[in-house]
Amino acid sequence: MGSEPPSSPQVVEDGGEEDEEELSGGEEADMKSSCGRGSLLTRRGITLRVLLKDGLVEPGDGALSIHYLGKKFVGDLLNDGKIRWVETGQIFNSPSAWATHCKRLVNPAKKSGCGWASVRYQGQKLVQYKTSWLHKYQPSADMSLVSEEDDEEDEEEGKTAVQADEKNKNTKPGLHDIIVPRRTDRERIPVRYCTLGTRDATRDPHTLVELSAFSAINRFQPFNVAVSSNVLLLMDFHCHLTTSEVVGYLGGRWDTNTQLLTVLRAFPCRTRLADRDSASAVEEEICQNLFMRGLSLVGWYHSHPRGPALPSLQDIDSQMDHQLRLQGSSNGFQPCLGIICGPYYHGNQGVASTITPFWVVPPPEQRPSDYGIPVAVEVTYVQDNFLTSDVLNEMMLLVDYYKAAPDLVQFNQYWCPDTTMMDKIKGSLSGHAPKDQAYSQILEHVYSQLCGMH
Secondary structure: OOOOOOOOOOEEOOOEOOOOOOOOHHHHHHHHHHHOOOOOOOHHHOOHHHHHHOOOOOOEEEEEEEEEOOEEEEEEEOOOOOEEEOOOOOEEOOHHHHHHHHHHHHOOOOOEOOHHHHEEEOOEEHHHHHHHHHHHHOOOOOHHHOOHHHHOOHHHHHHHHHHHHHHHHOOOOOHHHOOOOOOOOOOOOOEOHHHOOEOOOOOOOOOEEOOEOHHHHOOOOOOEEEEEHHHHHHHHHHHHOEOOOOEEEEEEEEEOOOOEEEEEEEEEOOOOOOOHHHHHHHHHHHHHHHHHOOOEEEEEEEEOOOOOOOOEHHHHHHHHHHHHHHHHOOOOOOOOEEEEEEOOOOOOOOOOOEEEEEEEEOOOOOOOOEOOEEEEOOOEEEOOOOOOHHHHHHHHHHHHHHOOOOOEOOOOOEEEOOEEHHHHHHHHHHOOOOOOOOHHHHHHHHHHHHHOOO
16 A cells, blocks of 8 residues: 555665766766776776676666665666666666665665665675676776775675565565454563564564663654544444454654654454455555545554554564555655554453554664564544544444454453443543544444444
8 A cells, every 4th residue: 555656756866975976878988998998997987887788787677686674675677777666666876876775764874875785686796796897807906996885784784685585485464465363362471672682483473572662772753643533433443343353554644844643544454354355455445545535644553352552573573564665655754653452451451442552663783683673652642523424434334344253242241240341342432532522422323233233
């Protein structure tokens, strides 16, 4: 559900501090004819266009890739030596421009991309093709012409490439296809992030992780968030209906001037989490609803029905993927909010669900094989004036969808000795009430439908 690639691709020229200088075709011809092969091209003069002309590499779709901090980016090598990023269709003039852009999506503090050491052609680093060119055409050249910076990330890139390949075997679906596996009802004890250490393939991906504060990792929250009470009401209602996990999307707006993310609408996915066949149709419908309302995709939510509303290792990887997708779909930074709702965890205070907004900070560059750091997001909750017909209609569609489900919650049963499941959902939703008190009478119709499903 990411944005469509632009119709006329944006050309990105900024390659960071060590960007290679691109030569025009005429300049390259002049350099070769006037100086000949015996005259050394500078390191910055050896471009992808040079390698293409001399037959060391060939244009191709998906021929280029970057592996960085567990993430993989794929690009097309074009006939003119430029790079087209497959994800968005953006055009980059050099390996460094592309590498810097991609790395800053994962780690905004990254200043340069070390493009020739980071970008791989058919699995091999471009710096190796540059070295081959020098050996072939300038055998007397000092190999220091190959950038010293190119070696700086060798160890890091080598490790993350292997990790990315291993991870991709069990890759988490992207925003287009969020599938959260059902989990058992056994108690899962959350662990502290500092106890995780290096990514371990043998570790249970359903391990829950306590959230850190931005201040605890010496960061400031890079954006503000405001969430509408109607979003919470619809999301909480959806999560209460079934003992299985559910998922949905969040629509809203991102203001780059105020750095405010406003979440205005929840879009529940009325589909089984393992049903990939119907997922695309459901998501297409949500895409159209977002477009018709003039909203953007700003996040996602899912439930932990009987467990703590804390992210699992799998959720952390998913959230990181979603953040990258949303950032990669625009020209600037755009946050992606993750929310976990825990309706039936007996560790909750009272009948209210625990609702946890979170974000993931990439691991430190010097520890690329670590997990992302899940952090709590401070949110302002805005009380809506009234319950909209949109939300009410969505609630009735959910009732209709789950009425014959085998995992439908039995609302006439007891949550605790003196509280039925119906009392519980009413109590939890009352915490997201609009200002107009007439909403309670409207919701009684919805509740009566729930009672009639048994």
